[in-house]
Amino acid sequence: MPELPEVETTRRGIAPYVEGQEITEVRVRHTRLRVPVPEDLPERLVGARIGTLRRRAKYLLVPLAGTPGTLLWHLGMSGSLRIAQVGDTPKKHDHIDVVLANGYVLRYHDPRRFGFVDWLQADEQHDSRLAHLGPEPLSEAFTGERLYRLSRGRRMAAKPFLMDNRVVVGVGNIYAAEALFMAGIDPRRAASRIARVRYERLAGAARDVLAAAITQGGTTLRDFVSGQGEPGYFAQHLNVYGRQGQPCRRCGALLKHIMLGQRASVYCAVCQR
C-alpha cells in the first residue's frame, strides 16, 4: 500500500478537485471491501458538500461540510483514489465513483480490496480505528526519546517495532527499511537493545525519509499513482528496499534479505549493526 507519503500525495492531489464540491451521484460497483461498503453511502453522500480533506496515519478523512458525517478511507495495500472525468469508462477494480458537480469523478481503484471506506464515529477521539494510534511522524510528538521509552523491555526486532502504529503511525515496510539504513541500525536488533542516542538518529531518519518521499510524490513500485494518475518518484532514492543482492550505496557490500514479522527486510550487514 501506500504508506504515509503516498496517502499524503493522494490527499494533496485530489483536494483541489473535490474540496467544496457537491456530490451529485455515487456508484458502488463492488461492496465487498475489507469492510463492506456502508449501505447508506449513496443516500448520505448525494447532495452533501465535501469539506477540507485531512489525513491521520494512512487514513484519509473526508468531511461532509456542515454535517457531523466524515468518511474514513483507507487504501489498503493496492488502493488508489484518482480524479477521472464524467464519462471515463471504469476499468476493472474501479469499485466506487463519487461524482461531483464540477464534472470530475473521485474514483476508487483497489485490486486486492484490502482497503475500505466507512463512516467515522462522530467523535474522532473515540473511533476504535483512530483512538489508539501513535503520533504523526512529522509532528513534534514523535521523538527519539519516545522511541527509547516505549522500547524498554521490548524484545521484538527494531523494524516491526518501528512499524507498530501505537509507537508511530505511517511508517510501513518501505520507509522502515530506509530509516533503519539511514540510522545504521540492524532491523533484527531487539528494540530494547538500542541506545537512546541511536533512537534519536532513527527518529530523525524516519522524519527525513518520509518528508523527502512526500516531496517526490511518493514511491511507485508497481501501481501507486497520485490523484492525477502520476507515479511517485521516490523509488530511485531507495537505498535498501527492493535492492537485495545489489551493492550498498555506502560501502559496496551486497545487501541482505530476510523475513521479519512476515515482511521482507533488506539491509546492509556492514553499515547496520
Added chain:
DNA sequence: ATTTGACCCTGCATGC
C-alpha cells in the same frame, strides 16, 4: 502482556 502467524484478495514473476 508481548509477540508471532494466519488471513483477507488479486496479480504477477518464477520455476517446473
Added chain:
DNA sequence: TGCATGCAGGGTCAAA
C-alpha cells in the same frame, strides 16, 4: 503453454 507456488506499500485477530 499450463499449472503451482510465493510474494506484494496493511491491518486485525487468535493463539502461543
